[in-house]
Amino acid sequence: MTFEVIPAVDMRNGKCVQLVQGIPGSEMISLDDPVAVAKDWISQGARTLHLIDLDGAIEGKRQNAPLIERIVKECKPIGAEIQVGGGIRSFKDAADLLERGADRVILSTAAIKNPDIVKELADSFGSKHVNVALDSRDGKVSIEGWKKQSEHTAVEMGIKFENLGAGSLLFTNIDTEGLMQGVNTRPTEELVNSVNIPVIASGGVTSLDDLISIRNTGAVAVVVGSALYTGKFTLTEAINTIIQEL
Template identity: 80%
Template sequence: MSFEVIPAVDMRNGKCVQLVQGVPGSEMVSLDDPVAVAKDWVSQGAKTLHLIDLDGAIDGKRKNAPIIEKIVKECKPLGMKIQVGGGIRSFENAAELLNIGVDRVILSTAAINNPQLVKELADEFGSEHINVALDSKNGKVAIDGWKKESEFTAVEMGIKFEELGAGSILFTNIDSEGLLQGVNTAPTEELAKSVSIPVIASGGVTKLDDLIALKNTGAKAVVVGSALYIGKFTLPEAINIISEDL
């Protein structure tokens, strides 16, 4: 895959929000209609949508499932690929999403707690549909909506989940996430060099140069949230600068 800029549609209590470092109550953006937001990204040139149910990630309850289903129903016919995460804690949760047309499910806490789930899903649906999110805080993978730190590094987990059948890794540097202070490329580059499956970067993108820097790490895509929502740059500008940097 060529390098891709993927807009985030993070949902909490039925709204499209952007949190600072995933902390509830820290919303810097709150929009009433996530479906309209998703369709707007499509109109601006997105090829993939990144949908996260924050209620699911933080509280374990996938409150925004009906909204996600509506986005899938309205955006898939427009040619979109859709990846979904947040609160996917079981085989059944993942299967339900894949069966309604989601292209890639993102497993986080469930994968760390039960690595065999990744193998089971990859065997059933194909590796390309299974993504594992490795969210790094202070050098360790965080779980339970970033509330707990595990004892594992992202590189250790990335290698393990590739062996178990994950088709891609979503790597978020929590230390940079939502702060709009730029990216720290070293952890992303270390992970990208340690695995052969695609790494999707996330966290800290503030300016267009950050996109180039992440592309140069060997990552295959970047998820962008706050910078797009508050107008640091537009999605077409992001797509153009990546296309020009060949």
């Protein structure tokens, strides 16, 4: 699998935003039309879109569901895979998204609180459609929009969810997320070396060199938000950098 750079389309109150450390009110970017943003990423070469309903993640209500449905309907036919997270609290929530065309659902709080949901979804839809997000702060997995800390490490949870049937993991290093100060690759590498399923990395990417550092951990992809939205580099430059390094 070729290493992939995946642009984030994070939605809050109907807009495409970028938060600092996931804190409401810290928007550094706020764009009015998430659907247009998603299409623009595809025009620049994105093969996968990372859609997050921040209202759902923070408040447990999937307020941006209509926007996500539009993006799925309008972007899949032009060549993009869609992975969706944020506010998926039940089997029904996840099943609804998959039945409406999402390629992967990203479970976080629901999986930590009710791990069996991972097995149920994998059994019903196939492992490749089930991703579990492990958002780590100070070495422990955070839940409920990063407002609460669990007692579990990403490695512990990664192994558990692989055994339950997750097809991939999304590892976000909250300690570096949104700060635009570069990446810390060690936690990602530890998780990659502990599981046999693909790991997608996220958190802190600031430069093209950071992309290479993440790829060298063995991760299959990296989700990039703030660096793209603030013009640190373009998606085309990111894709070309990966190609040149192969």
